[in-house]
Amino acid sequence: MNASLERVLTANPHTADATADPLTAENATVTRSDAAQTPTTPGRISREALPSASELREQLPVDVDLAGQIRQHRDEINAILAGDDDRLLVVVGPCSIHDLKAAREYAQRLAVIEPQVRDRLKLVMRVYVEKPRTTVGWKGLAYDPHLDGSDDMATGLRQARELMREITQLGLPVATELLQPLTAAYLEDLLGWAAIGARTTESQIHREMASGLGCAVGFKNGTDGGVEVAVQAIEAAAHGHRHFGMGDSGRPALIETAGNPHTHVVLRGGHGQPNYDAASVAACRRELEGAGLTPRLMVDCSHANSRKDHRRQSEVMLDVLSQRLAGDDALIGVMLESHLNEGKQALPAAEKLSQLRHGVSVTDACLGWETTEHLLSLAAERLREA
Numbered sequence: 001m002n003a004s005l006e007r008v009l010t011a012n013p014h015t016a017d018a019t020a021d022p023l024t025a026e027n028a029t030v031t032r033s034d035a036a037q038t039p040t041t042p043g044r045i046s047r048e049a050l051p052s053a054s055e056l057r058e059q060l061p062v063d064v065d066l067a068g069q070i071r072q073h074r075d076e077i078n079a080i081l082a083g084d085d086d087r088l089l090v091v092v093g094p095c096s097i098h099d100l101k102a103a104r105e106y107a108q109r110l111a112v113i114e115p116q117v118r119d120r121l122k123l124v125m126r127v128y129v130e131k132p133r134t135t136v137g138w139k140g141l142a143y144d145p146h147l148d149g150s151d152d153m154a155t156g157l158r159q160a161r162e163l164m165r166e167i168t169q170l171g172l173p174v175a176t177e178l179l180q181p182l183t184a185a186y187l188e189d190l191l192g193w194a195a196i197g198a199r200t201t202e203s204q205i206h207r208e209m210a211s212g213l214g215c216a217v218g219f220k221n222g223t224d225g226g227v228e229v230a231v232q233a234i235e236a237a238a239h240g241h242r243h244f245g246m247g248d249s250g251r252p253a254l255i256e257t258a259g260n261p262h263t264h265v266v267l268r269g270g271h272g273q274p275n276y277d278a279a280s281v282a283a284c285r286r287e288l289e290g291a292g293l294t295p296r297l298m299v300d301c302s303h304a305n306s307r308k309d310h311r312r313q314s315e316v317m318l319d320v321l322s323q324r325l326a327g328d329d330a331l332i333g334v335m336l337e338s339h340l341n342e343g344k345q346a347l348p349a350a351e352k353l354s355q356l357r358h359g360v361s362v363t364d365a366c367l368g369w370e371t372t373e374h375l376l377s378l379a380a381e382r383l384r385e386a
């Protein structure tokens with residue numbers, strides 16, 4: 001674990017036998033009928049054990065070289081947050097990963113342009129494998145990698161880790177939203193940057209999790225546009241916590257965190273209203289300063305800031321650039337939802353998955369590659385001229 005320590009919680013630590021842990025991959029397929037033999041809560045069935053985080057990490061390790069690269073990315077991102085590096089942090093990539101081939105193709109393209117803009121932009125690829133839903137819907141690669149409702153989470157976690165490792169090997173840091181605290185343990189060592197989403201910024205559990213992460217964390221403002229919850233999240237995450245969690249071995253554990261000072265607000269608008277304009281940015285700055293915090297803000301050019309029209313992301317990004325060029329150095333970064341091809345498509349029924357268009361989002365609409373490439377080059381150029 002990174003900044004977290006764990007103490008395993010067992011009823012009797014003297015008799016606890018890690019090798020007999022029912023939560024190991026090999027011994028633990030619990031079918032519906034198996035589960036029915038176990039007294040359980042009606043309406044909640046433990047269907048299948050998943051590998052522990054340490055098992056998956058052993059199978060898909062981060063070697064010394066890669067760990068060094070991730071540390072370097074994290075240091076650079078932290079330096080941007082600290083005001084010691086004046087590059088713009090750009091979190092860019094698909095709204096969600098649903099197709100590994102398309103994700104790899106996107107990463108390869110991003111890795112090609114990264115050296116051309118590196119002097120002014122710090123690119124981080126969105127590799128979002130969990131999706132928070134307003135009501136119900138596909139919850140992301142980690143939950144349902146086959147897109148057919150089979151919810152093969154063991155495969156989902158494995159594919160997510162594999163993909164993040166490959167993308168990091170291309171020289172790109174990886175960003176993701178950490179939604180389900182249990183899944184964080186499987187992925188956190190690979191992350192350059194993490195988001196806590198608009199629906200969970202107010203959650204104590206997510207703030208505790210963020211306080212133990214080794215990477216920088218952006219807290220989105222609430223879905224109602226409220227910034228106060230993100231400011232409070234920054235304060236909460238900066239503190240050390242002790243909380244219930246899952247240890248690396250897969251057993252319940254008392255987790256102790258050190259506190260994370262590398263956090264910031266992400267403005268994403270709310271209730272259909274943007275909040276990237278200079279007045280909203282100034283209001284957020286005042287809120288942060290009022291809480292005794294150094295104002296550091298990222299603007300999410302999508303979501304309510306684009307009024308959910310992906311084409312508007314360009315105008316949001318250009319506006320943020322202008323504010324930054326006019327001297328607002330609290331604006332440390334932007335987020336873009338972008339895929340190989342623009343727009344979005346509905347996820348079809350399982351038997352029609354072959355009809356999916358390549359490189360088109362199945363969640364929120366995204367910018368296409370050409371526009372993304374143009375925007376990144378333009379941003380680097382403008383910042384160079386400043």
Ligand SMILES: O=C[C@H](O)[C@H](O)COP(=O)(O)O
Nearest residue numbers: 131132133134135137363364
């Ligand atoms: O970024 C993605 C979506 O805005 C978020 O997951 C909510 O999606 P939904 O409203 O389609 O459920």
Ligand SMILES: C=C(OP(=O)(O)O)C(=O)O
Nearest residue numbers: 095197198199220268303
């Ligand atoms: C779900 C996302 O954003 P938000 O939490 O702002 O809705 C996202 O960025 O994918």
